[in-house]
Amino acid sequence: MTDEQVADLLVRGPFAKIDAGRFPPRLPLQGVLKNDTKIRNFEKGDIIVREGDYGNSAFLILHGSVRVVLDSLPAAMLGRRTHEKKSLFGSLAQLWTNSKIPEARSLAGDTVSLAMRNRARGRLHRGGDSHPHVFVQDLAHAMPAHQHVILREGELLGEIAAIGRTPRTTTVLAEGDTELLEIRWQGLRELRLFAPAWKEHIDRIYRERALFSHLRETPVLSFLGADELTELAALTKFETFGNFDWTSSFQKMAAASGRVRVEQEPLIAREGDYPNGLILIRSGNVRLSQIYNHGERTISYLGKGRCFGLEEMLHNARQLPPIPFRRSLRAIGYVDILMIPTADFERIVLPTLTPERLALLGVDPEPASISEAVGGVDAPKVLGPDMLEFLVENRFINGAATMLIDMDRCTRCDDCVRACAATHDGNPRFIRQGPVVDHIMVANACMHCVDPVCMIGCPTGAISRDSFQGQIVINDSTCIGCAACANSCPYQNIHMVPVRDQTGTFILDEVTRTPIVKATKCDLCVEQNVGPACVNACPHDAMLRADMSDVDFLSQWIKR
Amino acid sequence: MDKALINLCRRRARWWLGTAVVAAALLLAVSIVRTALRPAATYTGLALFALVVGLSLFNARKKIPFFPLARASTWMQVHIYAGWLAVLLFCLHTNFRWPQGGFEQLLAGVFLLVAVSGVVGLALTRRLPELLTRSGEALTFERIPEFRAEIRRSVESLVAVADRESVSSTMGDFYLNHLMAYINWRPGLFLHLGMRQRRYREIVAALGSLERYSNPREKEVAAELREWIEAKRNLDTQLFGQRLLKLWLFVHIPASFSLLLLGLVHGLIALRYTSGF
Numbered sequence: 079m080t081d082e083q084v085a086d087l088l089v090r091g092p093f094a095k096i097d098a099g100r101f102p103p104r105l106p107l108q109g110v111l112k113n114d115t116k117i118r119n120f121e122k123g124d125i126i127v128r129e130g131d132y133g134n135s136a137f138l139i140l141h142g143s144v145r146v147v148l149d150s151l152p153a154a155m156l157g158r159r160t161h162e163k164k165s166l167f168g169s170l171a172q173l174w175t176n177s178k179i180p181e182a183r184s185l186a187g188d189t190v191s192l193a194m195r196n197r198a199r200g201r202l203h204r205g206g207d208s209h210p211h212v213f214v215q216d217l218a219h220a221m222p223a224h225q226h227v228i229l230r231e232g233e234l235l236g237e238i239a240a241i242g243r244t245p246r247t248t249t250v251l252a253e254g255d256t257e258l259l260e261i262r263w264q265g266l267r268e269l270r271l272f273a274p275a276w277k278e279h280i281d282r283i284y285r286e287r288a289l290f291s292h293l294r295e296t297p298v299l300s301f302l303g304a305d306e307l308t309e310l311a312a313l314t315k316f317e318t319f320g321n322f323d324w325t326s327s328f329q330k331m332a333a334a335s336g337r338v339r340v341e342q343e344p345l346i347a348r349e350g351d352y353p354n355g356l357i358l359i360r361s362g363n364v365r366l367s368q369i370y371n372h373g374e375r376t377i378s379y380l381g382k383g384r385c386f387g388l389e390e391m392l393h394n395a396r397q398l399p400p401i402p403f404r405r406s407l408r409a410i411g412y413v414d415i416l417m418i419p420t421a422d423f424e425r426i427v428l429p430t431l432t433p434e435r436l437a438l439l440g441v442d443p444e445p446a447s448i449s450e451a452v453g454g455v456d457a458p459k460v461l462g463p464d465m466l467e468f469l470v471e472n473r474f475i476n477g478a479a480t481m482l483i484d485m486d487r488c489t490r491c492d493d494c495v496r497a498c499a500a501t502h503d504g505n506p507r508f509i510r511q512g513p514v515v516d517h518i519m520v521a522n523a524c525m526h527c528v529d530p531v532c533m534i535g536c537p538t539g540a541i542s543r544d545s546f547q548g549q550i551v552i553n554d555s556t557c558i559g560c561a562a563c564a565n566s567c568p569y570q571n572i573h574m575v576p577v578r579d580q581t582g583t584f585i586l587d588e589v590t591r592t593p594i595v596k597a598t599k600c601d602l603c604v605e606q607n608v609g610p611a612c613v614n615a616c617p618h619d620a621m622l623r624a625d626m627s628d629v630d631f632l633s634q635w636i637k638r
Numbered sequence: 639m640d641k642a643l644i645n646l647c648r649r650r651a652r653w654w655l656g657t658a659v660v661a662a663a664l665l666l667a668v669s670i671v672r673t674a675l676r677p678a679a680t681y682t683g684l685a686l687f688a689l690v691v692g693l694s695l696f697n698a699r700k701k702i703p704f705f706p707l708a709r710a711s712t713w714m715q716v717h718i719y720a721g722w723l724a725v726l727l728f729c730l731h732t733n734f735r736w737p738q739g740g741f742e743q744l745l746a747g748v749f750l751l752v753a754v755s756g757v758v759g760l761a762l763t764r765r766l767p768e769l770l771t772r773s774g775e776a777l778t779f780e781r782i783p784e785f786r787a788e789i790r791r792s793v794e795s796l797v798a799v800a801d802r803e804s805v806s807s808t809m810g811d812f813y814l815n816h817l818m819a820y821i822n823w824r825p826g827l828f829l830h831l832g833m834r835q836r837r838y839r840e841i842v843a844a845l846g847s848l849e850r851y852s853n854p855r856e857k858e859v860a861a862e863l864r865e866w867i868e869a870k871r872n873l874d875t876q877l878f879g880q881r882l883l884k885l886w887l888f889v890h891i892p893a894s895f896s897l898l899l900l901g902l903v904h905g906l907i908a909l910r911y912t913s914g915f
Contacts, residue, residue, distance in 0.1 A: 173701075608705070614709045
């Protein structure tokens with residue numbers, strides 16, 4: 079943003095009303111607008127945000143109007159494809175249909191790559207190389223049956239997904255020539271902090287659209303009625319910790335010692351502090367740690383839907399003297415938390431938590447003994463300390479299908495790699511290599527992350543989460559080879575490969591004469607009948623695609 | 639006892655129990671057939687051939703990982719325990735005697751080769767992975783020559799720097815007289831373990847003895863060389879272990895196909911002369 083553009087913004091509607099004096103000198107409003115916003119122009123039919131995408135910004139309409147489609151658009155219209163399981167014959171046919179040429183693509187008929195056309199003719203996406211975007215041709219006729227609302231100048235969109243790091247819930251298209259102000263999540267956070275009207279607006283939208291459903295899905299609140307939940311939603315506070323773009327900071331800190339890395343993680347709750355509320359993890363992962371001699375030792379990690387401080391609050395509600403938090407809570411990456419204040423918890427939630435219900439939740443209904451544990455040191459109960467530190471520090475806990483290999487069983491036969499290649503047209507989609515701790519290797523395969531940072535910034539929506547099965551998949555046809563996903567993946571699990579035609583010749587971009595590249599990665603055999611072929615092919619049962627949030631199962635598997 | 643070990647014992651006990659039940663049923667069936675003066679050798683031969691065909695299907699299953707045919711680990715367990723049943727059937731078929739005819743001796747020899755290589759392979763796949771894991775960094779087998787070249791390059795560069803900076807030949811002499819041979823040495827197929835340890839101990843001792851001739855810079859280089867020697871020790875172990883884990887299959891699989899072929903010929907001949915086929 080240029081100074082002139084910022085000056086122009088400051089006299090317009092929403093920004094003219096902001097009291098710039100409330101912003102600290104180190105972070106002036108002009109600075110926020112200059113560094114964290116950008117003016118984007120769209121033409122009629124351009125897709126601004128796409129349902130299911132992860133975005134890191136919100137949009138303020140400066141000129142024109144946009145169409146918010148309230149129901150789901152067909153996958154093809156959004157540049158995605160639906161994944162259907164192969165038939166038995168289709169599975170078997172891979173024996174003779176798999177290509178002998180690496181990364182071969184068909185150029186015939188319907189399978190002509192849309193991206194290849196895009197790159198070659200520059201027609202189906204617009205916006206130039208810096209901000210390419212897909213558009214829907216003939217908007218009026220393309221979706222007459224879809225319910226929609228029109229947002230106009232001065233209205234904000236996409237703020238909840240940007241703040242809460244949740245998938246976009248609707249698709250938004252430009253109604254005509256539209257000028258939008260894209261506000262990065264950092265800018266949105268500062269505006270929420272220092273501009274009360276923005277905070278009020280965002281918080282209201284958040285409470286209306288997201289908070290109630292999250293509270294309803296939280297196990298410890300599952301015994302509350304609708305009225306109580308509504309009351310609780312109005313009282314709940316929410317906050318974000320950590321860096322939305324945690325990939326870059328994670329990569330920069332890779333060489334730092336474990337101690338330094340822990341100290342860099344934002345502290346959400348400190349061991350020894352009085353618990354002034356029940357903390358619920360809405361998204362992201364947190365580290366539970368405890369002071370151990372001169373450092374901090376990781377005790378466990380928590381993900382979405384888990385809560386922190388429940389035992390302490392149960393104890394304090396029933397017995398004196400009150401006890402403080404026994405552990406610290408630190409944000410790993412980006413974390414979105416909710417906090418139910420102690421008084422509200424005791425008044426609304428506590429009466430519903432009978433000993434039987436607490437037992438159902440796996441919580442000790444008589445937590446008297448925990449007062450004795452305060453000041454003591456808990457050993458990590460489930461996974462060993464080395465394993466826990468390894469998984470947390472390398473952020474492998476982000477995985478919903480992390481590829482783990484038990485190296486005490488693995489005979490290095492590569493049957494897994496061959497099976498992967500056989501199910502992906504002759505091209506393996508992972509590398510049987512990676513860091514090892516104890517006897518467990520975390521192999522170089524897409525982990526299908528809970529927080530898929532690779533999905534942020536894909537200009538064509540080619541990388542998406544399968545709406546039915548949940549895998550992160552890439553639509554080869556709409557991938558334009560920009561490598562945004564590969565660069566974002568903190569684990570280097572997405573590979574850019576040059577593609578060839580059926581004769582083995584590299585397919586070249588007609589303009590630049592350079593090979594066209596595509597992003598490739600493990601798709602967890604989304605179209606196969608057998609699930610992940612790698613796991614099924616291991617004769618020694620040495621491989622697991624692990625949901626890292628299930629610590630108990632993970633521990634059982636490691637110790638089996 | 640460790641819970642994991644208990645689980646493992648339970649799993650194995652279930653498989654062994656199932657195998658024992660089938661074995662008992664086989665013994666009973668053969669006993670009944672013999673008592674009834676039926677041609678037991680024909681029946682056991684046919685059953686054995688069918689079992690060997692079934693066992694060899696495991697390899698075919700690996701070629702079609704996309705087809706829903708149960709997990710390979712289940713196939714592996716069935717393969718192991720059915721393999722033991724095949725040995726029992728072979729003994730029943732030959733009536734626990736070594737055959738007399740030349741062709742039959744060849745067939746029995748190939749069967750023994752398949753069975754023994756299978757047992758050896760099983761032992762290797764149970765023992766070697768742990769050895770490789772404890773040895774150090776997991777190396778990809780195909781890239782071992784590349785790693786060896788990297789070690790050689792790094793060591794030569796270190797030694798050259800040490801000699802140049804220290805104006806001394808201590809490290810250069812050590813490289814020429816000991817280290818070069820150690821880095822170029824490749825472990826043999828079977829006499830590896832003892833040799834590997836001996837060579838490793840010798841080179842470490844020789845490096846340690848340089849301490850009295852070294853200045854501080856050379857001592858630093860010696861510490862770095864020690865790390866490269868450790869990397870070479872791991873490389874030798876990985877090469878030895880991974881090679882064995884692949885090589886036994888080069889015996890087991892071709893022998894299995896030979897067995898199938900010879901068994902088919904034997905069966906056809908036997909049927910021709912016993913039942914007029």
